[in-house]
Amino acid sequence: MMKRETLFLKVTLVIMALPILALCIFVVPLVAEFLAELVPNLAFLQYPFQIGLYVAALIYFVALYQTLKLLTYIDRDTAFSDASVTVLKNIKLCALIIGTLFVVFMPLIFMMGDADDAPGLIVIGLGIIFGCMVIAVFAAVLQKLLQNAIDIKSENDLTV
Numbered sequence: 001m002m003k004r005e006t007l008f009l010k011v012t013l014v015i016m017a018l019p020i021l022a023l024c025i026f027v028v029p030l031v032a033e034f035l036a037e038l039v040p041n042l043a044f045l046q047y048p049f050q051i052g053l054y055v056a057a058l059i060y061f062v063a064l065y066q067t068l069k070l071l072t073y074i075d076r077d078t079a080f081s082d083a084s085v086t087v088l089k090n091i092k093l094c095a096l097i098i099g100t101l102f103v104v105f106m107p108l109i110f111m112m113g114d115a116d117d118a119p120g121l122i123v124i125g126l127g128i129i130f131g132c133m134v135i136a137v138f139a140a141v142l143q144k145l146l147q148n149a150i151d152i153k154s155e156n157d158l159t160v
Contacts, residue, residue, distance in 0.1 A: 006071045013064050013071075020057055028053045035108060038115040042108070049108055056101045063094035085147050092139035099132030 032050035036043040070087045073079050102109075106125050113121035 002074055006075050009071055010068060013068055017061060017064055020060055024054060024057045028057075034116075035112055039108075039111050042111065045108060049105065052101055052105060056098050059094050059097050059101075063091050063098075066090045066094065080146065080150055080153060082150065085143055085150065088139050088143035088146060092136045092143065095132045095136035095139060099129050099136065102129045102132070 028050055031053070032046045035049055036046040066087050070079075070084060070091075073081065073084050073087070078084070102125055106122075106129070109121050109125040113119055
């Protein structure tokens with residue numbers, strides 16, 4: 001019944017993963033080297049910054065996998081289950097962790113933007129933080145709504 005729509009969303013998830021994978025392979029090492037060149041007194045932070053970006057990407061892939069699991073539950077007509085609530089909780093947690101990582105990285109991003117006179121870096125960092133927070137709040141609202149729907153459904157099943 002929902003197979004066509006969820007297939008489209010699954011393909012979209014794969015397409016969303018590809019640019020981040022490309023960024024991890026090609027851009028992240030260059031950004032870490034760029035940080036060391038721009039701010040030489042903080043060159044020792046090059047590798048922790050790079051590792052942090054890889055961790056953020058890994059958590060992003062975990063969130064995409066959780067979304068894929070949620071779409072699979074929808075395909076199987078088990079969307080109104082505790083497993084779906086758990087998946088939404090995991091997506092919320094992933095978004096919060098990524099947002100927190102970028103809050104921690106924001107001083108470095110600010111220094112890079114200030115040294116290179118590129119305020120766009122700061123805007124990109126803030127955009128990622130706010131985007132993660134929006135996703136976390138949205139997942140929390142969906143989690144609460146889904147939990148309420150499951151509770152109402154179980155009450156109705158008990159009364160019949």
